[in-house]
Every structure is written in C-alpha cells, then in structure tokens.
Amino acid sequence: MRIIAFYSPKGGVGKTAAAVNIAYLASQNNCQTLLWDLDPQGASSFYLAGAEPVKGRKLSKLLEGKSPMAKFIHDDVYPGLDFIPAHSSFRNFDIKLEQESGDNQLKKLLAPLSEETSLVVLDCPPTLSRLTEQVLNAADKVYVPLVPTWLSMNSWNQLYDFAKDKKLGAKKLRPFFSMVDRRKNLHRELVERGPELMANCTNVAVPYASVVERMGEEGLPLEKLAPNTPAAAAYRKLWQTIQKDLW
Numbered sequence: 001m002r003i004i005a006f007y008s009p010k011g012g013v014g015k016t017a018a019a020v021n022i023a024y025l026a027s028q029n030n031c032q033t034l035l036w037d038l039d040p041q042g043a044s045s046f047y048l049a050g051a052e053p054v055k056g057r058k059l060s061k062l063l064e065g066k067s068p069m070a071k072f073i074h075d076d077v078y079p080g081l082d083f084i085p086a087h088s089s090f091r092n093f094d095i096k097l098e099q100e101s102g103d104n105q106l107k108k109l110l111a112p113l114s115e116e117t118s119l120v121v122l123d124c125p126p127t128l129s130r131l132t133e134q135v136l137n138a139a140d141k142v143y144v145p146l147v148p149t150w151l152s153m154n155s156w157n158q159l160y161d162f163a164k165d166k167k168l169g170a171k172k173l174r175p176f177f178s179m180v181d182r183r184k185n186l187h188r189e190l191v192e193r194g195p196e197l198m199a200n201c202t203n204v205a206v207p208y209a210s211v212v213e214r215m216g217e218e219g220l221p222l223e224k225l226a227p228n229t230p231a232a233a234a235y236r237k238l239w240q241t242i243q244k245d246l247w
Contacts, residue, residue: 001110001113001114001117001118001119001120002118002119002120002140002246002247003107003110003119003120003122003138003139003140004022004120004121004122004139004140004141004142004143004242004246005121005122005123005124005135005136005138005139005141005142005143006018006019006022006121006122006123006124006142006144007122007124007126007132007135007142007143007144008126008144008145008146008155008159009126009127009128009158009159010126010151010152010155011126013145013146013147013152013178013179014145014147014178014179014206014212015124015145015178016039016043016044016047016123017047017212017215017222018143018145018176018178018206018235018238019044019121019122019123020035020044020047020048020123020215020221021222021223021232021235022121022143022235022239023035023081023119023121023221024078024081024221024223024224025223025235025236025239026081026118026119026121026239026242027079027080027081028078028080028223029239029243030080031080031118031119032080032082032116032117032118032119033080033081033082033117033118033119033120033121034073034081034082034083034084034113034117034119034120034121035048035077035081035082035083035084035121035123036084036120036121036122036123037083037084037085037086037123038086038093038122038123038124038125038131038135039086039124039125039126040086040087040125041086041125042085042087043123043216044083044085044086045085045086046216046219047215047216047219047220047221048077048083048219048221049077049219062109068112069109069110069112069113070112072084078221082117104134104137105134106131106134106135106137106138107134107137110138119246122135122138122139128159128162133166136166136168136169136172137168137169140172140245140246141172141174141242141245141246142172142173142174143175143176143202143238143242144156144159144173144174144175144176145175145176145177145178145179145206146175146176146177146178147177147178147179147180148177148180148187148190148191148205149186149187149190150186150190153190153197153198156175156198159173160173160198160199170199171199171200173199173200174200174201174202174241174245175194175198175200175201176201176202176204176205176206176238177190177191177194177204177205177206178205178206179206179207180205180206180207180208181207181208182207203237203241204234204237204238205234206231206234206235206238207230207231207234209229209230211225211226211229211231212231214226222235223235223236
C-alpha cells in the first residue's frame with residue numbers, strides 16, 4: 001500500500017481539487033484507492049457529492065479504538081474508490097495526536113487497510129501542526145500545490161525547512177504549480193523557473209479554470225465533468241508523475 005498526501009500551508013490553492021481528481025484517476029487505473037478527507041471543512045465531500053456531501057463520523061471513536069477504520073469508510077463512491085469524509089471533530093486531530101505516544105499514529109490507523117487498498121490519498125488541512133508531522137511521516141510522497149507567486153514560494157521554503165529541521169523527509173515533498181494564469185508575466189516566469197527555485201519540482205502546471213470550480217457544484221471529478229479540458233489533461237499528467245514516483 002502506498003500513501004500520498006496533498007498538502008499546502010496556504011488555503012485556496014487547489015489542494016482538494018487535486019486530491020479528488022488524482023484519487024479518481026487512480027481508481028480508474030485499476031488501483032484500489034482510498035481518499036481520506038482530513039480537513040474538517042470537508043471540501044472533498046462537496047467535490048464528490050455536490051450539494052449533499054457524504055457525512056463523516058466522529059474522530060474520537062476511531063482514535064479511542066471504539067470503532068474500526070472500516071466503519072468510517074464509504075465504499076465505492078466510484079468503482080475502485082473508497083472515501084473517508086471529514087467530520088467537524090477532525091479539528092481536534094492535533095490534540096488527540098498529542099495525547100498519543102509515537103510518531104506513527106496515522107500510519108498505524110491506516111495499516112489494517114493494506115491488504116485491500118493499493119493507494120491512500122490524504123487531503124490535508126492547511127496548517128503546520130502535529131498532524132502535518134504525522135502526514136509527512138506516514139506518506140511516501142507529499143504533493144504541494146503552489147500558485148505561482150512569491151508569497152507561495154516563501155510558504156514552500158518554510159515547509160521545506162520545517163520538514164528538513166524535523167527530519168521528516170524533505171525529499172518526499174513534490175511541489176507543482178496550480179491555478180496558473182499564463183496571461184500573467186509572474187506566473188509564466190515562476191513556472192519556467194520552478195526546477196531552479198524548488199527541489200524535486202514536478203513538470204506540472206494546472207491552469208486556473210472555472211470548470212475546476214464547477215466540480216463542487218456538480219459533485220463530479222474533472223475526468224467525468226470535462227475530460228477534454230486543459231485542466232483535466234494537467235491532472236492526468238500529474239497522475240502519470242505520481243505513478244513514476246511510487247512504482
């Protein structure tokens with residue numbers, strides 16, 4: 001079982017859209033996939049189910065061992081794609097993790113799924129916290145969407161230094177550009193300079209597109225909503241990159 005995460009210390013950068021689209025693409029590629037929405041805002045639920053998102057269960061039941069992981073899973077949201085939706089109690093995840101000993105609690109929670117799941121995709125909240133450390137520890141790769149601005153570049157440097165200082169595997173971090181508007185000179189410049197400015201930068205630039213915003217309205221991944229768009233093609237390219245990274 002491989003574990004990947006989509007994480008950014010900044011919100012509103014296309015993280016959840018990437019997580020949902022990659023999870024769907026993986027499931028359609030004969031890869032039994034689990035998408036876990038760790039963000040208490042629950043955006044993944046809207047992208048998968050539109051105006052009536054699937055509801056999650058209280059985190060405490062899982063961490064206290066009162067409910068098995070399987071009870072949190074919504075099976076076959078799409079063929080080959082299972083889903084653990086967010087719950088408002090996820091805002092206490094950091095507190096609960098602090099109360100547990102060891103640095104592998106998240107990985108331990110996922111371990112029982114390894115026989116039936118090929119890929120776990122974690123959609124993470126935009127915080128730099130104990131949960132972030134657990135994600136960095138558990139994931140094989142962490143994909144970091146960045147809007148091509150200098151402020152985003154600064155947030156990338158902070159994240160990279162954090163992972164390096166904590167010895168959490170800075171080499172796991174795989175930045176990619178998101179919400180790219182090629183009409184803007186700065187966007188074009190930073191996309192071109194990405195490999196120069198960031199370690200392990202992927203050759204992927206997801207364009208800014210209104211069709212991505214429609215995912216929440218329609219409750220569909222882009223591959224079903226608008227597969228012939230440049231944004232859908234960019235996510236397919238990102239999935240190809242992930243496959244090469246993991247296998």
